[in-house]
Amino acid sequence: MASNSFYAVIAGVGAGTGRSVALKFAKTYPVVLLARKPESYNDIVAEIKAAGGQAIGISTDLSSADAQASAAETIKKEYAGKKLAAAVYNASGGVGRKPFLEHTVEDLETGLAVNARGLFIFAQTYLPQLLESVDASPAHPPTLIVTGATASVRGSAKFSIFAAGKFAVRALTQSLAREFGPQGVHVAHTIIDGVIDIPRTRAWPVNDGKEDGKISADAIADSYWYLHTQPRSAFTQELDMRPYVEKF
Amino acid sequence: MASNSFYAVIAGVGAGTGRSVALKFAKTYPVVLLARKPESYNDIVAEIKAAGGQAIGISTDLSSADAQASAAETIKKEYAGKKLAAAVYNASGGVGRKPFLEHTVEDLETGLAVNARGLFIFAQTYLPQLLESVDASPAHPPTLIVTGATASVRGSAKFSIFAAGKFAVRALTQSLAREFGPQGVHVAHTIIDGVIDIPRTRAWPVNDGKEDGKISADAIADSYWYLHTQPRSAFTQELDMRPYVEKF
Amino acid sequence: MASNSFYAVIAGVGAGTGRSVALKFAKTYPVVLLARKPESYNDIVAEIKAAGGQAIGISTDLSSADAQASAAETIKKEYAGKKLAAAVYNASGGVGRKPFLEHTVEDLETGLAVNARGLFIFAQTYLPQLLESVDASPAHPPTLIVTGATASVRGSAKFSIFAAGKFAVRALTQSLAREFGPQGVHVAHTIIDGVIDIPRTRAWPVNDGKEDGKISADAIADSYWYLHTQPRSAFTQELDMRPYVEKF
Amino acid sequence: MASNSFYAVIAGVGAGTGRSVALKFAKTYPVVLLARKPESYNDIVAEIKAAGGQAIGISTDLSSADAQASAAETIKKEYAGKKLAAAVYNASGGVGRKPFLEHTVEDLETGLAVNARGLFIFAQTYLPQLLESVDASPAHPPTLIVTGATASVRGSAKFSIFAAGKFAVRALTQSLAREFGPQGVHVAHTIIDGVIDIPRTRAWPVNDGKEDGKISADAIADSYWYLHTQPRSAFTQELDMRPYVEKF
Numbered sequence: 001m002a003s004n005s006f007y008a009v010i011a012g013v014g015a016g017t018g019r020s021v022a023l024k025f026a027k028t029y030p031v032v033l034l035a036r037k038p039e040s041y042n043d044i045v046a047e048i049k050a051a052g053g054q055a056i057g058i059s060t061d062l063s064s065a066d067a068q069a070s071a072a073e074t075i076k077k078e079y080a081g082k083k084l085a086a087a088v089y090n091a092s093g094g095v096g097r098k099p100f101l102e103h104t105v106e107d108l109e110t111g112l113a114v115n116a117r118g119l120f121i122f123a124q125t126y127l128p129q130l131l132e133s134v135d136a137s138p139a140h141p142p143t144l145i146v147t148g149a150t151a152s153v154r155g156s157a158k159f160s161i162f163a164a165g166k167f168a169v170r171a172l173t174q175s176l177a178r179e180f181g182p183q184g185v186h187v188a189h190t191i192i193d194g195v196i197d198i199p200r201t202r203a204w205p206v207n208d209g210k211e212d213g214k215i216s217a218d219a220i221a222d223s224y225w226y227l228h229t230q231p232r233s234a235f236t237q238e239l240d241m242r243p244y245v246e247k248f
Numbered sequence: 249m250a251s252n253s254f255y256a257v258i259a260g261v262g263a264g265t266g267r268s269v270a271l272k273f274a275k276t277y278p279v280v281l282l283a284r285k286p287e288s289y290n291d292i293v294a295e296i297k298a299a300g301g302q303a304i305g306i307s308t309d310l311s312s313a314d315a316q317a318s319a320a321e322t323i324k325k326e327y328a329g330k331k332l333a334a335a336v337y338n339a340s341g342g343v344g345r346k347p348f349l350e351h352t353v354e355d356l357e358t359g360l361a362v363n364a365r366g367l368f369i370f371a372q373t374y375l376p377q378l379l380e381s382v383d384a385s386p387a388h389p390p391t392l393i394v395t396g397a398t399a400s401v402r403g404s405a406k407f408s409i410f411a412a413g414k415f416a417v418r419a420l421t422q423s424l425a426r427e428f429g430p431q432g433v434h435v436a437h438t439i440i441d442g443v444i445d446i447p448r449t450r451a452w453p454v455n456d457g458k459e460d461g462k463i464s465a466d467a468i469a470d471s472y473w474y475l476h477t478q479p480r481s482a483f484t485q486e487l488d489m490r491p492y493v494e495k496f
Numbered sequence: 497m498a499s500n501s502f503y504a505v506i507a508g509v510g511a512g513t514g515r516s517v518a519l520k521f522a523k524t525y526p527v528v529l530l531a532r533k534p535e536s537y538n539d540i541v542a543e544i545k546a547a548g549g550q551a552i553g554i555s556t557d558l559s560s561a562d563a564q565a566s567a568a569e570t571i572k573k574e575y576a577g578k579k580l581a582a583a584v585y586n587a588s589g590g591v592g593r594k595p596f597l598e599h600t601v602e603d604l605e606t607g608l609a610v611n612a613r614g615l616f617i618f619a620q621t622y623l624p625q626l627l628e629s630v631d632a633s634p635a636h637p638p639t640l641i642v643t644g645a646t647a648s649v650r651g652s653a654k655f656s657i658f659a660a661g662k663f664a665v666r667a668l669t670q671s672l673a674r675e676f677g678p679q680g681v682h683v684a685h686t687i688i689d690g691v692i693d694i695p696r697t698r699a700w701p702v703n704d705g706k707e708d709g710k711i712s713a714d715a716i717a718d719s720y721w722y723l724h725t726q727p728r729s730a731f732t733q734e735l736d737m738r739p740y741v742e743k744f
Numbered sequence: 745m746a747s748n749s750f751y752a753v754i755a756g757v758g759a760g761t762g763r764s765v766a767l768k769f770a771k772t773y774p775v776v777l778l779a780r781k782p783e784s785y786n787d788i789v790a791e792i793k794a795a796g797g798q799a800i801g802i803s804t805d806l807s808s809a810d811a812q813a814s815a816a817e818t819i820k821k822e823y824a825g826k827k828l829a830a831a832v833y834n835a836s837g838g839v840g841r842k843p844f845l846e847h848t849v850e851d852l853e854t855g856l857a858v859n860a861r862g863l864f865i866f867a868q869t870y871l872p873q874l875l876e877s878v879d880a881s882p883a884h885p886p887t888l889i890v891t892g893a894t895a896s897v898r899g900s901a902k903f904s905i906f907a908a909g910k911f912a913v914r915a916l917t918q919s920l921a922r923e924f925g926p927q928g929v930h931v932a933h934t935i936i937d938g939v940i941d942i943p944r945t946r947a948w949p950v951n952d953g954k955e956d957g958k959i960s961a962d963a964i965a966d967s968y969w970y971l972h973t974q975p976r977s978a979f980t981q982e983l984d985m986r987p988y989v990e991k992f
Contacts, residue, residue: 682988708975708977711977712975712977716978722967726966726985727963728956729956729957729958729959729960729988731985731987732985733984733992735980735983737978737979738979739978739979740925740926740930741925744922744981
């Protein structure tokens with residue numbers, strides 16, 4: 001039941017969750033892929049088109065309000081007349097584990113730029129469109145899904161900046177769920193608790209190298225699609241996902 | 249893709265979640281319905297059979313180890329050779345809102361009997377079967393799903409006993425997830441945050457009587473089925489569900 | 497500023513937290529010590545008296561409503577005319593780590609007897625007295641303090657019963673705080689996250705045997721006294737305590 | 745037991761918590777008060793001096809690394825040779841309740857500037873000093889206390905930015921507790937759940953205008969002092985405080 005009058009936008013696509021989510025949602029909707037660099041989405045766009053779907057990729061610095069506004073303009077032209085069915089924010093900052101005193105203020109800015117500010121701008125850009133879609137008889141309630149991590153609920157030692165960003169993202173998402181849920185927009189947050197199984201992580205000895213010890217990005221995409229299809233009488237605001245062998 | 253070599257057992261069926269879960273799982277598996285009184289499951293069993301499915305109902309006091317053992321014996325005879333695909337514990341005690349000092353110790357026993365002890369016995373009865381199913385190439389990982397409520401994460405005033413039971417159930421489920429997840433059994437807990445939309449609640453002025461202001465039991469059942477189908481690389485341990493207009 | 501018109505009752509005294517709390521509160525109030533066996537409180541009672549304080553010990557099976565009622569009768573006689581300033585529930589069940597399938601239903605009953613039922617009875621016994629004290633111009637708001645543990649907020653693998661009991665206790669306490677706080681009674685829950693430093697644990701190689709790697713029972717007692725002295729404009733409902741080197 | 749070889753620094757002083765904390769800690773230590781404007785600390789400094797204590801105030805934009813570095817330089821000169829006993833971060837951003845779509849990116853920056861970045865810089869500035877104090881035989885473990893709010897654990901509707909900042913602050917603090925606790929520095933976070941009772945809020949009809957329905961800033965200061973005096977065998981990482989009549 002592909003729908004041509006609605007589209008989906010996925011911010012933060014690459015080799016993992018973003019790619020799988022794009023492929024999944026593209027089975028039903030024309031999709032827009034946002035990533036900093038074309039090489040992050042070119043192959044995915046091609047793959048979707050080869051399978052008969054519609055997709056456009058737009059190079060976007062998600063931490064920049066101007067860049068996101070420009071992307072939205074491009075979408076308006078390319079997908080003129082289409083309403084927004086789902087917006088997925090899957091971007092994450094590039095600040096990892098480090099002793100606190102070795103971080104710089106610039107690290108903090110970097111950590112908050114994509115996580116907190118990027119989501120903030122993304123939500124301000126697409127929530128008005130999601131609200132418009134509520135009355136357009138969509139098959140499923142318009143949906144905003146935000147990807148979180150273990151660090152969304154736990155400030156571990158030496159993950160100060162990463163946790164600050166992810167906690168902030170969770171706060172924003174929770175607040176948006178409480179403000180826009182009653183208006184008919186489904187706002188959900190996921191806690192991805194484990195390492196995604198992608199080429200880059202394949203050799204990592206996670207969970208003693210056990211089979212399925214890393215998270216399948218396709219399984220995450222299935223969950224995101226499931227969230228999107230929930231009726232408004234039973235919205236899930238938050239769910240976790242982790243490999244069966246993950247310690248938690 | 250109905251499967252005749254596996255079955256599902258649902259404890260606590262009536263007009264709401266249990267009924268919908270039974271109908272949903274019966275599309276794929278022969279099901280067993282456990283409830284205190286036959287009138288709670290008779291119509292559902294008939295409905296499933298009329299639709300071409302298989303179902304048996306067994307009158308069971310879930311708080312009694314003997315009664316649950318007897319039910320398991322009956323299942324063994326009726327569904328000889330079938331392995332267990334999914335076990336759903338949806339039972340709840342009958343102790344509601346009351347000033348703490350008006351409760352009796354008997355109220356507490358009642359509150360803990362079905363919630364804590366019932367789940368304990370249920371898990372001890374069916375986890376060994378779920379473990380056996382892990383190696384039987386099931387389509388989906390063997391699953392134990394437990395129904396929680398708002399009171400699972402919040403001890404509200406005058407809900408002391410209800411919250412004690414629900415917190416205990418959540419603790420048990422979390423502990424089981426950590427022990428049996430790594431062995432391949434998916435253990436999940438749900439937080440149903442709202443009033444279920446069933447005949448008994450139809451006239452309740454919940455959420456100002458707004459449309460879809462109560463939770464659709466069918467939507468809950470869809471979520472339970474979705475949990476059951478998650479691959480072991482991405483198990484969800486806990487999710488919430490509430491109507492879009494519910495305060496939280 | 498010892499006060500002879502008020503008393504304190506501490507349930508669950510032995511070598512650790514209970515003893516320290518009793519000694520601490522006995523500096524201000526006559527105290528009552530409840531424990532199953534006289535050898536658990538005899539020395540503490542003697543120590544308090546030697547220091548010029550007042551103390552009585554009463555052998556009490558806390559899981560029994562009759563036993564607690566009998567203890568309350570004894571208190572009424574021994575401390576006639578005194579009002580209750582503070583009640584501390586520090587008892588814990590005797591069910592530890594074990595694979596879930598090796599537990600019996602009796603284990604569960606044991607686990608819930610002291611934790612859930614014991615606190616329930618204790619709260620029903622002493623909350624009416626605490627309410628009466630609100631208007632008796634006490635130096636500090638009447639207080640109910642309940643001891644929790646790591647397992648109060650985390651259902652770890654193989655700690656199913658212990659966690660069920662502790663979660664239930666936390667639920668009860670939270671609910672009581674919300675019901676009795678507005679009436680002027682301070683209800684607080686503590687999360688003791690670590691091993692108490694007592695003779696029995698002295699040789700345990702906790703936290704690599706580091707100095708102060710176990711929790712000082714006196715430090716816990718100081719916290720309980722601090723909670724008791726908080727004015728009603730700033731009640732703490734929950735706090736954690738752990739050694740500086742404890743992983744969490 | 746005033747100590748002249750140690751000092752305390754309090755960031756974010758004004759009419760409420762900061763003032764009371766400064767007065768409380770000034771009974772034992774020379775104190776430094778940081779606030780954007782002199783009128784926020786001038787009277788407090790005078791009050792402390794009049795009572796025989798030592799205090800200096802420094803105008804500081806806490807969100808600026810340069811400003812905080814400059815303040816630290818001033819402290820080094822004024823309190824030459826003194827070691828740091830306690831650092832309290834009590835600053836909060838000025839972004840309140842507003843529909844999400846009416847916020848600007850500048851609001852977000854403002855919200856994160858004082859909350860997240862300000863604390864980050866403060867912690868980087870004073871943690872090295874706190875670490876040095878560990879071996880200087882302080883009466884109490886060196887302490888970093890951070891003030892949080894209801895919004896630290898709950899993203900309410902229309903409090904998106906405030907919650908994002910407070911969640912981020914909580915994440916930072918939690919991460920610092922896990923990294924610096926084992927090194928002997930006590931890092932604690934408080935959840936102030938209610939309206940502080942200060943001249944500006946006196947007329948607010950909070951909690952139906954009930955007596956003690958707002959939080960006493962002095963009571964908060966007592967809790968901060970209590971946290972500071974906890975021995976390292978029993979550090980509290982987080983505690984909440986609210987008026988007895990506050991809904992939660």
